[in-house]
Amino acid sequence: MKLDKLFKLAEKKEVAIGHFNVSNLETFEAVVIASKKTRTPVIIGVSEGAIHHASVDFFIWAKNFFQGKYGIELFLHLDHGRDIDLILECIDKGFDSVMIDMSHEKFERNVSLTKYIVKKAHRNGVWVEAEIGRIGGAEESAISKKIVYTNPVEAYEFVKRTGCDSLAVAIGTSHGPNKFIKKSNLNFEVLKKVKHLINVPLVLHGASMINPKTARQLSKYGFNLKNAVGVSDEDIKKAIKFGIRKINIDTDLQLSLMNGFIKNIKENPKEYRFYKILEKASVVLTEEVIGKIKLFSKK
Numbered sequence: 001m002k003l004d005k006l007f008k009l010a011e012k013k014e015v016a017i018g019h020f021n022v023s024n025l026e027t028f029e030a031v032v033i034a035s036k037k038t039r040t041p042v043i044i045g046v047s048e049g050a051i052h053h054a055s056v057d058f059f060i061w062a063k064n065f066f067q068g069k070y071g072i073e074l075f076l077h078l079d080h081g082r083d084i085d086l087i088l089e090c091i092d093k094g095f096d097s098v099m100i101d102m103s104h105e106k107f108e109r110n111v112s113l114t115k116y117i118v119k120k121a122h123r124n125g126v127w128v129e130a131e132i133g134r135i136g137g138a139e140e141s142a143i144s145k146k147i148v149y150t151n152p153v154e155a156y157e158f159v160k161r162t163g164c165d166s167l168a169v170a171i172g173t174s175h176g177p178n179k180f181i182k183k184s185n186l187n188f189e190v191l192k193k194v195k196h197l198i199n200v201p202l203v204l205h206g207a208s209m210i211n212p213k214t215a216r217q218l219s220k221y222g223f224n225l226k227n228a229v230g231v232s233d234e235d236i237k238k239a240i241k242f243g244i245r246k247i248n249i250d251t252d253l254q255l256s257l258m259n260g261f262i263k264n265i266k267e268n269p270k271e272y273r274f275y276k277i278l279e280k281a282s283v284v285l286t287e288e289v290i291g292k293i294k295l296f297s298k299k
Contacts, residue, residue: 003075003096003127006041007166007201010245016296019043019203020289021079021250023050025062027257030282032066032074034289040297041072042289043097045079045248048086056086060094077129079248084113091120097127099168103134107154114162122163132158133170135206147172152193159198166201166246169194171239173206177215177228177251184232188242195243204244207231208252214259221262225255233295240296249292253285260284 010017022028022044035042046059063076078098081087087098100117102110114130121128133150150169159167172186195202210230219225236247260281264271271277 002125003043004165006075007245011201014240015298016204016240016244017041017043017246018289018293018296019045019077019079019246019248020253020292021045021047021050021248022253023047023053026278026282027253027285028059028062029066030285031289032070032072034286034293035074036070036072037286038290038293038297040293041075042293043075043077043246045077045250047079047250048081048083051078051086051090056089056093056095063094077127079250084117087117088120091117091124091126095126097129097165099129099131101131101168103131103168103170107158111158111161114158114164118163118165127165129166129168129203130158130162130164131168131170131205135168135170135173135175147174149187149190150194152190152197155194156197159200164200166203167194167198168203168205171204173204173231175206175251177208177210177225177230177255183229184235186231186235186239188238191239191242191244201245202243203246203248204239205248206251207236207239207247208249208255209233209236210251210255214255217259218255218262223258236295237298247292247296249289252288252292256288257281257285 006017020031020042022031031042031044059076063074067074075096078087078090078095080101081099082101087100090098098121100114102113118128132155134148147170155167171191208230210228215225215228261277264277264280
């Protein structure tokens with residue numbers, strides 16, 4: 001199955017594809033197991049930081065290895081690509097899709113660079129995601145002090161001129177655990193207008209829920225998660241209803257993995273083998289991903 005077919009199926013069913021960021025062997029396999037258990041295709045995302053940590057070649061190898069081990073199809077995606085050379089490397093070496101994020105640039109430069117990447121990627125059959133507007137918070141090199149809502153007319157012009165395959169929209173979400181002041185609050189009017197004007201799949205970044213129980217537990221361990229507020233399940237469902245077809249999750253995975261890691265150490269103080277601790281923590285991560293897949297797949 002190609003990504004275009006997967007997105008068409010999501011549009012037909014009015015559901016969203018889960019996109020889950022990974023950074024090493026254990027997190028990669030945890031997401032794969034969740035996909036296998038739910039019999040639901042997912043997109044495995046890697047950031048530029050994760051690639052600097054493990055390399056492009058590692059993630060290509062991991063995709064091929066786990067596809068063979070579990071007998072399922074996997075889709076590998078570069079998340080928030082800003083390094084043009086790295087984006088091109090991912091295209092050349094076999095990523096299924098890449099995101100070029102030039103949302104911090106002026107509109108014309110965003111168009112120009114995105115169009116360039118689209119031309120290169122499509123020669124290799126690689127899907128291209130781009131972004132209009134700015135998502136708040138920080139994730140690796142993608143940093144924005146404030147949210148700039150996607151302009152629907154600009155989004156239409158951008159997609160028309162660049163030929164990008166999907167578009168990340170800014171409707172109020174942020175990267176990291178502190179997304180809102182008090183409660184989840186998304187601008188669905190912007191989303192509905194963008195959906196009405198353009199015909200490519202829409203993507204929601206910064207969509208982690210930030211489970212209050214997990215945040216409280218990690219706060220007890222010393223993490224600074226004061227005033228952590230994420231996107232509610234209700235708002236996720238409304239976003240899907242109004243046209244979101246891919247949802248990116250990172251922070252929730254990081255928090256659940258860290259919580260499982262520390263809990264395992266406390267409950268098994270004699271266990272000093274790092275890989276054993278990671279294995280058990282990864283089980284928690286798998287369950288987190290399964291919960292997200294189910295949320296994104298239900299109307």
